[in-house]
Amino acid sequence: MNKDFKQTSRSGSLAWLLQRISAVILFVLLVLHFVTYHFLAQGRAVSYRWVIERAGSWWFPLLQFAFLLAALYHGLNGVWSVLEDYTSNRYWRLVWYSLVVMVGVVLLFVGTLTIVKLYTLKAA
Amino acid sequence: MAQIDIQAKILRYQPEKDEKPHWQTFAIQVADDSTILDVLNEIHWRHDGTLAYRRSCRSSICGSCAMKVNGRNVLACETPVHRFGTKLKVEPLSGFQIIKDLVVDLEPFFAKLKRIKPYLIVDKPLPDKEFVQSPAQLEQIGESTLCILCAACSAACPSSWPNQEYLGPAALLKAYRFVFDSRDDGADQRLEIVNDKNGVWRCHTIFNCMEACPKKIKITEYLSRLKLKVVENSL
Amino acid sequence: MKIEQARKYHKIDAVIVGAGLAGLRAALEVARSGLAAAVVSKVYPTRSHSGGAQGGIAAALANVSEDSLDAHMFDTIKGSDYLADQDIVEHFVNEAVNTVYEFEHMGVPFSRTADGRINQRPFGGHSAPRACFAQDITGHVLLHTLYEQCLKHNVLFFSEFQVLSLLVQNDVASGLVAWDIREGGLHIFHAKTVLLATGGYGRAWKVTSNAHANTGDGVALVLEAGLPLEDMEFVQFHPTGLYKHGILLSEAARGEGAYIINDRGERFMKNYAAAKMELAPRDVVSRAEQTEINEGRGIGGRDYVYLDLRHLGREKILSRLPQIHDLALNYLKADSIKEPVPIQPTAHYSMGGIPANIRTEVIKDAAGTVVRGLYTAGEASCLSLHGANRLGTNSMQDAATFGRIAGAHMTEFCRQNVFADLPTKPLDVAQGKIDRLWSGSGLERHAPIREELQENMTKHMGVFRNQDDMLRMLGIIKELQERYRKVGVDDRGQAFNLDLIEALELENLLSFAEVIVEGALARKESRGAHFRSDFPKRDDANWLKHTLAWRRDGKIVMDYGKAVVIYPQYQPQERKY
Numbered sequence: 001m002n003k004d005f006k007q008t009s010r011s012g013s014l015a016w017l018l019q020r021i022s023a024v025i026l027f028v029l030l031v032l033h034f035v036t037y038h039f040l041a042q043g044r045a046v047s048y049r050w051v052i053e054r055a056g057s058w059w060f061p062l063l064q065f066a067f068l069l070a071a072l073y074h075g076l077n078g079v080w081s082v083l084e085d086y087t088s089n090r091y092w093r094l095v096w097y098s099l100v101v102m103v104g105v106v107l108l109f110v111g112t113l114t115i116v117k118l119y120t121l122k123a124a
Numbered sequence: 125m126a127q128i129d130i131q132a133k134i135l136r137y138q139p140e141k142d143e144k145p146h147w148q149t150f151a152i153q154v155a156d157d158s159t160i161l162d163v164l165n166e167i168h169w170r171h172d173g174t175l176a177y178r179r180s181c182r183s184s185i186c187g188s189c190a191m192k193v194n195g196r197n198v199l200a201c202e203t204p205v206h207r208f209g210t211k212l213k214v215e216p217l218s219g220f221q222i223i224k225d226l227v228v229d230l231e232p233f234f235a236k237l238k239r240i241k242p243y244l245i246v247d248k249p250l251p252d253k254e255f256v257q258s259p260a261q262l263e264q265i266g267e268s269t270l271c272i273l274c275a276a277c278s279a280a281c282p283s284s285w286p287n288q289e290y291l292g293p294a295a296l297l298k299a300y301r302f303v304f305d306s307r308d309d310g311a312d313q314r315l316e317i318v319n320d321k322n323g324v325w326r327c328h329t330i331f332n333c334m335e336a337c338p339k340k341i342k343i344t345e346y347l348s349r350l351k352l353k354v355v356e357n358s359l
Numbered sequence: 360m361k362i363e364q365a366r367k368y369h370k371i372d373a374v375i376v377g378a379g380l381a382g383l384r385a386a387l388e389v390a391r392s393g394l395a396a397a398v399v400s401k402v403y404p405t406r407s408h409s410g411g412a413q414g415g416i417a418a419a420l421a422n423v424s425e426d427s428l429d430a431h432m433f434d435t436i437k438g439s440d441y442l443a444d445q446d447i448v449e450h451f452v453n454e455a456v457n458t459v460y461e462f463e464h465m466g467v468p469f470s471r472t473a474d475g476r477i478n479q480r481p482f483g484g485h486s487a488p489r490a491c492f493a494q495d496i497t498g499h500v501l502l503h504t505l506y507e508q509c510l511k512h513n514v515l516f517f518s519e520f521q522v523l524s525l526l527v528q529n530d531v532a533s534g535l536v537a538w539d540i541r542e543g544g545l546h547i548f549h550a551k552t553v554l555l556a557t558g559g560y561g562r563a564w565k566v567t568s569n570a571h572a573n574t575g576d577g578v579a580l581v582l583e584a585g586l587p588l589e590d591m592e593f594v595q596f597h598p599t600g601l602y603k604h605g606i607l608l609s610e611a612a613r614g615e616g617a618y619i620i621n622d623r624g625e626r627f628m629k630n631y632a633a634a635k636m637e638l639a640p641r642d643v644v645s646r647a648e649q650t651e652i653n654e655g656r657g658i659g660g661r662d663y664v665y666l667d668l669r670h671l672g673r674e675k676i677l678s679r680l681p682q683i684h685d686l687a688l689n690y691l692k693a694d695s696i697k698e699p700v701p702i703q704p705t706a707h708y709s710m711g712g713i714p715a716n717i718r719t720e721v722i723k724d725a726a727g728t729v730v731r732g733l734y735t736a737g738e739a740s741c742l743s744l745h746g747a748n749r750l751g752t753n754s755m756q757d758a759a760t761f762g763r764i765a766g767a768h769m770t771e772f773c774r775q776n777v778f779a780d781l782p783t784k785p786l787d788v789a790q791g792k793i794d795r796l797w798s799g800s801g802l803e804r805h806a807p808i809r810e811e812l813q814e815n816m817t818k819h820m821g822v823f824r825n826q827d828d829m830l831r832m833l834g835i836i837k838e839l840q841e842r843y844r845k846v847g848v849d850d851r852g853q854a855f856n857l858d859l860i861e862a863l864e865l866e867n868l869l870s871f872a873e874v875i876v877e878g879a880l881a882r883k884e885s886r887g888a889h890f891r892s893d894f895p896k897r898d899d900a901n902w903l904k905h906t907l908a909w910r911r912d913g914k915i916v917m918d919y920g921k922a923v924v925i926y927p928q929y930q931p932q933e934r935k936y
Contacts, residue, residue, distance in 0.1 A: 011319045011320050011321065011323075011325065011358075012319075012320065012321040012323075012325030012326075013319050013325065013351075013354055013355055013358055015325070016325050016351060016355070017355050081328065084321070085282075085283055085286055085287060085326070085328070086286045086287075087286075088286065088287055088288075088289075138852060139852070139854050140852045140853065140854065141852075168806075168857065168858075169804075169806035169807075169810075170804075170806065172849065173804070173848060173849025173850050173858035174849050174850040174852070174858060175857070176850075176855045176856070176857045177857070178402075178406075179571055180402055180406050180408065180570040180571050180572045181406070181408060181410070181411050181570040181571075182570065182571065182604075182606070183411060183604075183606045183607065183686060184685070184686070184689070185410050185411050185496070185499055185682070186402070186405070186406040186407070186408070186410055186411070186570065187405060187406060188402065188403075188406045202689045202690070204689075223541060223854060223855050224852070224854050224855040225855075227855045230403070234403070237510075238510050241511075242507050242510060243465075243466065243507040243508055243510060243511040244464075244465060244466030244504075244507075246464065250464050252460075253420075253460055253476075254459075254460055254463040254464075254469070254476055254477050255463060255464070256474070256475035256476065257471055257475050258471065258475045259470075259471045259473065259475075261475075262468060262470070262471050265468060266468065266494075269468045269493070269496075269500055269503070270496065270499075271503075272405070272410075272499070273403075273405050273503075302466070305466065305468075307466065308466070
């Protein structure tokens with residue numbers, strides 16, 4: 001194999017495919033978001049109680065969680081692929097990759113917490 | 125035909141003298157319908173014989189004279205001076221090592237091409253006459269066979285600049301050309317090679333290659349089709 | 360600077376000089392047999408000027424209408440004005456069909472008929488649509504396909520090497536010496552067989568369709584080695600060169616139906632070749648054009664006429680002739696869909712070259728004595744397939760077919776023979792050339808000398824020739840050769856020294872240009888592309904024979920002992936179209 005082209009162990013095809021799938025999911029969720037947040041609210045006085053009730057329904061946290069996962073994957077994978085383009089050093093790649101994963105884990109934790117908190121809020 | 129005055133600023137590098145590349149400006153007169161190659165010839169033949177550049181066919185088919193003029197990758201032979209006005213800035217293609225002046229080292233470029241098995245692979249028995257290929261099947265690859273391997277695309281690709289291991293648009297376009305040839309049986313082998321982070325996945329659809337291509341090949345579009353094919357094949 | 364010894368020594372079975380269709384096809388043939396084949400070329404293989412060929416490759420496939428090998432053979436012989444050797448033509452047409460199918464099996468993207476077979480178009484001098492084509496980039500796709508196949512079969516490439524001397528002694532070739540353009544330094548290539556496939560010599564003219572690289576290096580090397588050249592006076596002028604630039608606009612345009620018109624808007628070919636009109640052979644059309652221009656019917660009385668594609672329509676132009684459209688637009692700002700394109704005859708193809716037999720072995724005399732291990736194919740060679748005038752699309756077929764034949768014979772030779780000894784001082788000639796330029800007085804520069812040669816060749820050695828012009832030209836060449844001795848180069852560097860290469864090329868141009876003029880002066884008749892206003896008739900009684908020319912003691916010496924091979928069924932007739 002010539003030195004100008006090294007094949008890596010992971011091809012990147014899955015990442016590419018997931019990036020596109022997550023983009024489609026994000027688009028669908030965005031539409032749902034607009035429908036549930038804005039269109040359903042039309043002509044109705046938006047009250048604290050209505051918001052909390054909606055947050056407490058079974059579909060709401062599922063929607064939010066899917067949103068969180070798709071957005072995190074899509075965004076961080078994008079950032080990672082930019083970083084990867086400009087980092088050829090194996091050590092720095094590992095550093096950047098760890099950082100991206102860590103940011104992902106932290107944001108996932110914080111996001112999940114928020115969704116759970118919203119779900120468990122009781123209407124006063 | 126009128127003569128015009130030109131200021132040609134050229135990035136010079138003489139390996140035996142210079143530590144690093146530097147700019148040199150030539151003030152010369154050329155005919156107003158001159159090409160960039162005419163300007164270089166004028167300098168080389170009448171002002172400074174040490175100027176080095178590649179050229180051959182001067183009819184945009186051999187691919188020798190790809191270089192950067194006022195920030196754009198062009199073929200010097202087909203590019204009229206008036207496209208840029210009277211102030212020219214001429215430099216070698218980016219992303220390659222400079223051998224001398226405007227001449228860059230294309231060995232890595234051709235080595236990458238070789239990597240993707242750039243030849244028709246046929247497992248089936250050969251017919252007595254030609255393979256039957258419909259005009260529609262030919263249409264799939266027609267435009268990609270126009271590639272003259274001038275390297276303007278690879279030199280314009282931001283994904284290539286920081287990563288010397290990326291196969292680059294020219295080699296990947298050649299992979300497309302064979303994978304989508306109705307006569308070829310080597311798609312699996314080639315797709316396995318390009319299915320790599322330094323292969324087709326390093327392409328982030330930046331479109332620079334398409335903009336740089338002197339043959340106006342829709343490279344990015346073909347690379348996207350190649351990506352889909354890889355995914356289809358691995359599912 | 361003096362280089363005491365070769366930077367590198369290579370020992371390779373078959374060394375092929377030139378990476379065009381002929382060179383690559385030969386290399387492929389040798390490499391497929393398992394022997395080592397190296398291609399030494401002054402440019403990267405895909406930069407070779409075979410890629411500039413546009414219109415098609417001739418073979419009687421009969422895919423779109425009736426055709427036969429006989430017809431192809433007769434057309435070629437008639438096109439050659441009966442100077443072609445008919446055994447060569449026969450061999451050629453017999454192999455041609457196979458050559459095209461083989462190309463197709465290698466992956467050449469030929470344009471197709473509706474039912475998926477190779478499409479064919481009409482071409483000048485061919486009696487049937489015989490040109491197999493890929494749009495108007497046929498040479499480009501053939502060249503790239505061959506390069507790809509060579510990569511597959513691990514042909515060794517020495518790209519950007521300028522060959523400076525042939526190693527031939529006692530009629531045996533043992534290799535060559537080449538200058539490494541990229542790094543500098545001389546390399547010795549020790550070989551059992553050497554193929555010269557260095558292409559044409561159109562760069563001796565100012566208005567030419569040829570690439571900067573087409574300086575007839577192989578032809579000049581042979582002359583320098585004390586071997587003869589054949590029929591050098593026959594140089595084809597292509598009728599549709601882009602005005603001023605000389606860049607080729609393929610005959611495919613006329614094959615698809617384009618007209619050539621003069622200042623009055625007339626399709627003047629009706630006065631010269633009423634039956635074939637624009638699709639008469641190139642020598643006929645170029646003469647017609649030049650006559651119109653000389654008699655004041657050029658556009659606005661100037662030195663060009665028009666190629667008119669407008670009636671073909673936008674769709675046909677863009678799908679069949681996209682390159683021609685782009686070239687006219689880029690270089691002359693002429694949109695061929697809407698306006699006619701200015702054209703003039705342009706020096707295009709060298710029918711003459713290095714004499715060889717039907718096995719492509721280089722011969723050293725009229726008796727056909729072979730130089731062992733030395734072969735030639737393609738435009739550099741003179742077998743003679745094209746005689747006094749080549750038909751369009753026969754050149755790519757010639758290069759590919761005889762490239763393959765050369766490869767096969769070289770393989771056979773390599774199997775049966777050992778490496779011949781190198782001369783005792785193999786570097787001397789090459790070293791001498793470099794040293795001379797590096798120590799030259801520099802009172803002269805190479806560029807002005809070359810420009811003077813080219814301008815005068817276009818002026819005096821064009822479509823029409825006469826004794827006075829040619830004598831004047833001979834004097835100019837002698838004077839330029841004298842001035843060349845004082846040439847020095849600005850660039851004393853080793854790496855990519857373009858200055859040095861151009862100076863070396865000029866030496867070659869000045870060398871064989873003299874043979875062209877001497878040959879043309881001696882041949883007191885008009886035949887094919889060689890037309891003399893002072894001898895306007897073909898003279899079979901005295902001149903149905905080949906020219907062999909040597910340089911001996913600084914003089915060009917001629918021999919006409921090599922007879923034309925003529926079959927009883929193809930006796931010379933009056934040539935009308």
